[in-house]
Amino acid sequence: MPERPTLDGIEETWAGVWEAQGTYAFDRTANRADIFSIDTPPPTVSGSLHMGSAFGYVQTDSIARYQRMRGKVLFYPMGWDDNGLPTERRVQNYYGVRCDPQLPYDPTYEPPADPPKDPVSISRRNFVELCLRLTAEDEKAFEALWRRIGLSVDWAQTYTTIGPVSQRASQRAFLRNLARGEAYAQEAPTLWDVDFRTAVAQAELEDREMPGAYHRVGFTQSDGEKVYIETTRPELLPACVALVAHPDDARYQPLFGSTVTTPLFGAEVPVRAHELADPEKGSGIAMICTFGDTTDVIWWRELDLPVRSILGRDGRLLSAAPDGVAEAPYAELAGKTTKQAQKRIVEMLAESGDLVGEPRPITHPVKFFEKGDRPLEVVTSRQWYIRNGGRDAGPREELLQRGKELAWHPAHMQARYENWVSGLNGDWLISRQRFFGVPIPLWYRLDADGEPLYDDPIVPEESALPVDPSSDLPPGFTEDQRGVPGGFAGDADVMDTWATSSLTPQIAGRWEDDADLYARVFPMDLRPQGPEIIRTWLFSTVVRSHLEHGCLPWRDTAINGWVLDPDRKKMSKSKGNVVTPMPLLEEYGSDAVRYWACSGRPGTDTAVDFAQMKVGRRLATKLLNASKFALGFPEASPGPITEPVDQAMLTALSAVVAAATEAFEGYDYARALERTETFFWTFCDDYIELVKNRAYSETVEADSANRALRIALDTLLKLFAPFLPFATEEVWCWFHEGSIHRQAWPTLAEKSGNPAVLTIAGEVLGQVRKAKSAAKTSMRTGVSRLVVRDSPERLALISFAGADLVNAGVVTELVLEEGEPAVEVTLADA
RNA sequence: GGGCGUAUAGCUCAGUUGGUUAGAGCGCACGCUUCACACGCGUGAGGUCACAGGUUCGAGUCCUGUUACGCCCACCA
DSSP: OOSSOOOTTHHHHHHHHHHHHTTTOOOTTSOGGGEEEBOOOOOBTTSOOOHHHHHHHHHHHHHHHHHHHTTOEEEOOEEEBOOSHHHHHHHHHHHTEEEOTTSOOOTTOOOOSSOOSSOEEEOHHHHHHHHHHHHHHHHHHHHHHHHHHTOOOOTTSEEETTSHHHHHHHHHHHHHHHHTTSEEEEEEEEEEETTTTEEOOGGGEEEEEEEEEEEEEEEEETTSOEEEEEESOGGGGGGEEEEEEOTTOTTTGGGTTOEEEOTTTOOEEEEEEOTTOOTTSTTSEEEEETTSSHHHHHHHHHTTOOOOOOBOTTSBBOSSOOTTSOHHHHHTTTTOBHHHHHHHHHHHHHHHTOEEEEEEEEEEEEEEETTOSSOOEEEEEEEEEEOOSSSOHHHHHHHHHHHHHSEEESGGGHHHHHHHHHTOOSOEEOEESOSSSOBOOOEEEBOTTSOBOTTSOBOOOGGGOSOOTTTSOOTTOOGGGBTSTTSEEEOOOEEOHHHHHTTHHHHHTTTTTOHHHHHHHOSEEEEEEOGGGIIIIIHHHHHHHHHHHSSOSEEEEEEOOOEEOTTSOBOOTTTTOOOOHHHHHHHHOHHHHHHHHHHSOTTOOEEOOHHHHHHHHHHHHHHHHHHHHHHTSOOOOSOOOOOHHHHHHHHHHHHHHHHHHHHHHTTOHHHHHHHHHHHHHHIIIIIIHHHHHHHTSOSHHHHHHHHHHHHHHHHHHHHHTTTOHHHHHHHHHHHOSSOGGGSOOOOOOOOSSOHHHHHHHHHHHHHHHHHHHHTTOOTTOOEEEEEEEEOHHHHHHHHHTHHHHHHHHTEEEEEEEESSSEEEEEESOO
């Protein structure tokens, strides 16, 4: 036991010991019933570390530590989500490169030390190698943080979402979806990011309020009369295929079935009726373009309209005018971005007199890719989908049912799941026209013209997985047949990152690769995660497990809250208010930061609060000092707890153990911490103060106190261990062998005492202190006479603590007498 | 427009099936070198529990409505 205990340096010390001794190692010989398995969220390693990265993980860790002490064998892995767009974008900026899948692999390629101004084009394989190199660095930084903050994960159980294990699982699951008809490809209009040049899924969309303007434009009827529409996207006029109004709209009913002519471009388009047309919006009649937004897609499909494509995948207008559109005016727009085209066409419409009045500015919500910078466009392309109930009521109902089977903590988070599933408007688009991801594991035969035969893809054997169809060969083909008529071509797309992350329980459990392990951990016990990815990660994991295994992937899910900056604003890089954890861990200590994180109620948004961290540090320090003090008393031989004050304390502590246990069973770590902490401060301020003189006294009564102190100390350390793993371990090693984190959770069941003995003694002691405070004198000042008047029942309880009260209050004469409750304190000096 | 959540002391939050004068910590004020801790200890002042109704012997707690804030979703011409 150190002379002067300190928190300094205990993180390094104990993290090293835990690693060396395998304190948190998973025992794969344990039975399923004895295992608690956690589907840890794999953090996106290409992002910066911030407090949000620490918050939820620490809360989960407290639950993991509790379960471990309850005797469970923890399967607590860590994954790194390195797969996907964020990594690509970071690699592009970091190395100054750009992926060109057409280029051949250069095995000798090395990126320059400083990124060049103009990006260097490199092959897909070279690009992927850079992605792997950079994420390896990032993963080291994350692991260092997790170890520093004391996550009790088993570092032998790690995976990356781009690694071969994940690729194999991801491709296997996809092929099985394909075989069962759950995965399918379809040529269809889809939302498209023109910068990333990829399709995006419904789950990755977000609305942003954008400025725009209504342009009132006249179309010409057959009799020469004009009909006016209002549009925010006049540049799509050449793509117009119809006008549409609500079927009940009397203003436009006479026009239904007739045709009108588009201004400038002279295309003849029908006027149609559809329920989705809103008479209140604009002029009540809208132009349908292929495609301006998702409503256009619905109208186009349901009204069976032709296609007039004008927008390329690069976000620029195509060079050739579509059929039926006048070429001369279109030529002025070809090759322009939508923004440039809008400017020009407004000028042209103004000149021709088809634009009525000035454009009327508005702001309106526009769909963006959540990681994108420009509004999404709609382009037609061939994409892969997995059925998720977005198009079929039956599967949707099944998935809603799965959501009901899952135990949500807190329960109200289930509403977000139901909201999302009920609002799906299409299947899950999983293909991405990107590079750093798990490839779609398919090839296509090429016909005599070199066109792919999509209807009959070449499927690899599961044993061959993972495959990269852009470099691996399909069975029975040779490399010189790649890309030539009569030969084959690999599917160029990769899967959405969620298509792989949706399999984290299977990946971590080594599905099909290690049947023994898998059977011991799957389905898992707990999925902890953030609220913002219920619609993506949680839902997609349920979808994959439901389709593949016919069950839930886990029994419980714990949804953590959001971390806000100290001013209760959402943290974001763009606002520059991101708080990074490492400096805080250094300033306050890991236990203190953990204390702050575990003070946040489950599912409740919590602000970064330095004051709370300070309190946490104070608690950890107090734990060291109080423990040192209690351990400094003479050690008593085993025997009975004879004194009512000691019995009262242990009985009260038993209630705290019961409350903390019950709270943890319901995943409410915060309540467990709060109950324990409240008791601990009273224990220090009242109980220890009352008994310390007795404990030194080398009497029978001293033995009782010392036995009680040891029991209480053991118990409190264990109760705090899930929250303050470093400080509790430090204290534990002073008087025990082995790690506290492998000890059994306390089951104290002392009922012999009456907690009121301690409460009332505390009240009287408070009165004595109050008198001394009022006299502005030291607490050591003697009390010549202490009179306590109360009911006979309460006096009886106080008498049990009489000797301790006399000691703690430095009292000469204690008088107990019946009467109206009152305490009279006569100070010796007075 | 739909859904969910929150509203209690200056600040951050507890308050589990409705039960006597509503709690904690921080901050603040005033004290105290008390043999573990001055990164400490003690005492104290702070609240018409968002608002309006209702149920009840009794409401911070249950019901209805209103307001404010936050988050999620929605077909954005």
